[in-house]
Amino acid sequence: MTAVSQTATPPRSSAAGDAVPMVSIRGVGKSFGTNEVLRDIDLTVNRSEVVCLIGPSGSGKSTLLRCINFLEVYDRGEIRIEGKLVGYTEDAPRRRLSNRDLRDLRRNVGMVFQQFNLWPHMTALENVAEALVQVRGMDKAAAAAHARRMLDRVGLAAKADSYPARLSGGQQQRVAIARVIAMEPHLMLFDEPTSALDPELVGEVLQVMRDLAADGMTMVVVTHEMGFAANVADKVAFLDRGRIAAFGTPREVFHGSMEPRVQQFLQTYHERNSF
């Protein structure tokens, strides 16, 4: 691991809660059978930071991301969101959290998926409003009004009554983002949000993500968009075979890292994207 220490002090306000990092991952490991997919991962994400997870496929970056909201169960170490242990109780032989406690934790963590995962039997507006009704307990009218504002924020107010099948991939992903920000999460996780998109549709989704970052949203992004990582991320973590092989600012990782695997990965990336 190219040790790039976290000397850059996070921006601090006077609020006492700010001292606790948004996400703190310590010694996390996970195995599928005998296959160790995550080994001894340490990662800290501070409030309002954008952290990109990059690396070759199969390196464990999506698995790590999915451990953060416990869609994937991690076996070793601990993950904390705003100080709260993810997925387990605090007692000594730790037990799995009850479904109710897990739901409370997930309420504050939004997730955007590669395949969008919009619900095809609901309109764009209904997709955004549904969680407000089911999870937040808002009444239908208030949820619809709030959902409409969120669609407007991602530039899709005009598509409120369209079903997902009638939307382009980029529009679907923007609806999926609206669905998440409607819940006012403290943290957003993006799992390769542009990988399923046609190249000409990638830009509109990245723009929405840039706007979110500029508004101070804390984001962890698994991505193959090196331009986004270089320009928007505060920190970049390069994963290789389940370990963080390099971590630091985009400049440090992209230009300063001596790690051969990083070099090789970037080389392949440049070759594929030049003509």
Next chain:
Amino acid sequence: MKFSVIIDALPYLLGAAVTTIWVSLLGVLLGQVIGVAVCVARQSGGRAADMAGGVYVSFFRGVPLLIQLLLIYYMLPLIGIDVPPLVASIAALGLASGAYVSEIYRGALNAVPHGQSEAALALGFPGRSIWARILLPQAFRISVPALVNELILLLKASSLISVVGVAELTRTSQTISASNYRPLEIYLAAGLIYLAINGALALFGTLVERRLQQA
């Protein structure tokens, strides 16, 4: 062939057809409730629920409906439940249909991508909301053709309840032809009435499918 025989019997046959229709309808509704409940229990109720559901499905799919009907009809009084033939019939149709319906929904649920419930989980949905709002509506859409098929099969199978003396279309046809000695005309008329009802059901199914596709 004497068509006047059919015309004379028609009011009785149509009256009996109404019985056929509502007995089948109640059977289908019961089957839907049982089918969904069994399917959900098997998927999310743990091992014991899954096994109990499995036994239920294999019994009601594996034993002929006529035998099931007779078993229910003769067995319930033995354990002190005295039910009229009509109730036993609806119960038999519903229980048999439920076994098939639960399998239809199981297949349909497998066709709903995993990401659908995952998105809801990540948003913090409670389990019952995921079933009620995300999974079952989509499974239902996928199932419509198979459910219409099931509906038609059940309506035809309802002719079996004639053996316990419910005056539905088949039983009434038997009664009339036994008294006027014109079985050919009467059974032909009964067959055409079944055909007309099922034609209407198929049409209804097509309309529902088309309606759902617009979404």
